[in-house]
Amino acid sequence: AQSVTQLGSHVSVSEGALVLLRCNYSSSVPPYLFWYVQYPNQGLQLLLKYTSAATLVKGINGFEAEFKKSETSFHLTKPSAHMSDAAEYFCAAQGGSEKLVFGKGTKLTVNP
Amino acid sequence: DGGITQSPKYLFRKEGQNVTLSCEQNLNHDAMYWYRQDPGQGLRLIYYSQIVNDFQKGDIAEGYSVSREKKESFPLTVTSAQKNPTAFYLCASSPMGGHVETQYFGPGTRLLVL
Numbered sequence: 263a264q265s266v267t268q269l270g271s272h273v274s275v276s277e278g279a280l281v282l283l284r285c286n287y288s289s290s291v292p293p294y295l296f297w298y299v300q301y302p303n304q305g306l307q308l309l310l311k312y313t314s315a316a317t318l319v320k321g322i323n324g325f326e327a328e329f330k331k332s333e334t335s336f337h338l339t340k341p342s343a344h345m346s347d348a349a350e351y352f353c354a355a356q357g358g359s360e361k362l363v364f365g366k367g368t369k370l371t372v373n374p
Numbered sequence: 375d376g377g378i379t380q381s382p383k384y385l386f387r388k389e390g391q392n393v394t395l396s397c398e399q400n401l402n403h404d405a406m407y408w409y410r411q412d413p414g415q416g417l418r419l420i421y422y423s424q425i426v427n428d429f430q431k432g433d434i435a436e437g438y439s440v441s442r443e444k445k446e447s448f449p450l451t452v453t454s455a456q457k458n459p460t461a462f463y464l465c466a467s468s469p470m471g472g473h474v475e476t477q478y479f480g481p482g483t484r485l486l487v488l
Contacts, residue, residue, distance in 0.1 A: 271414060294474045296476070298479075303462075303481075303482065303484070304481055304482065305378075305380075305464055305466075305479030305480050305481045305482050306417075306464065306466075306477075306479040307479070308476050308477075308478075311474070311476065313474045352416060352417065356474075361419055361422070361432070362419075362477065364416040364417040364418075365416055366414055366415060366416040367414070367416050
């Protein structure tokens with residue numbers, strides 16, 4: 263069965279610094295991969311998704327993620343953090359006929 | 375304005391009580407989902423439905439029940455058999471429930487036990 267691991271339940275960066283949120287998946291079949299963002303007490307909003315078209319995927323709010331099959335990774339990055347990026351981020355994967363599986367989330371704090 | 379609505383925003387349950395969480399969508403999506411979110415646990419699938427009058431259990435269905443009588447509605451009942459119901463409940467929908475589809479989420483209902 264598909265599983266998703268997000269390294270680091272909490273990440274803290276300074277405003278203007280690089281944001282790097284890590285996601286690794288386990289699957290014998292290259293999955294479809296998603297990053298969602300959740301602001302406090304709200305639902306999830308899609309940031310970007312990988313569907314095997316291009317390995318570098320650009321999303322909303324300046325975020326992007328790179329699919330690396332050799333590393334089974336799909337890390338999320340943003341060159342310069344903004345205070346409004348503070349939220350919880352979830353990586354999710356869907357492989358074959360399986361349902362969408364979520365990682366446990368990474369809470370991003372942005373310090374002024 | 376298309377989207378998913380969940381009500382109420384907060385819900386309080388007494389011991390032995392069944393409570394029902396509402397989820398409505400006007401996106402004309404065939405598939406709907408219920409997830410439970412606990413701190414540090416991510417989202418876990420409770421039930422999903424890909425068509426009216428049909429639904430399947432997810433990973434943590436025990437103590438929950440659903441119905442899908444209308445395409446736009448997918449209510450979740452938390453029964454008294456669910457011994458630890460305190461959580462944030464999220465409803466989602468997708469066009470057909472297939473692969474690669476984005477799931478669109480409602481704003482959530484927070485259930486608390488009195």
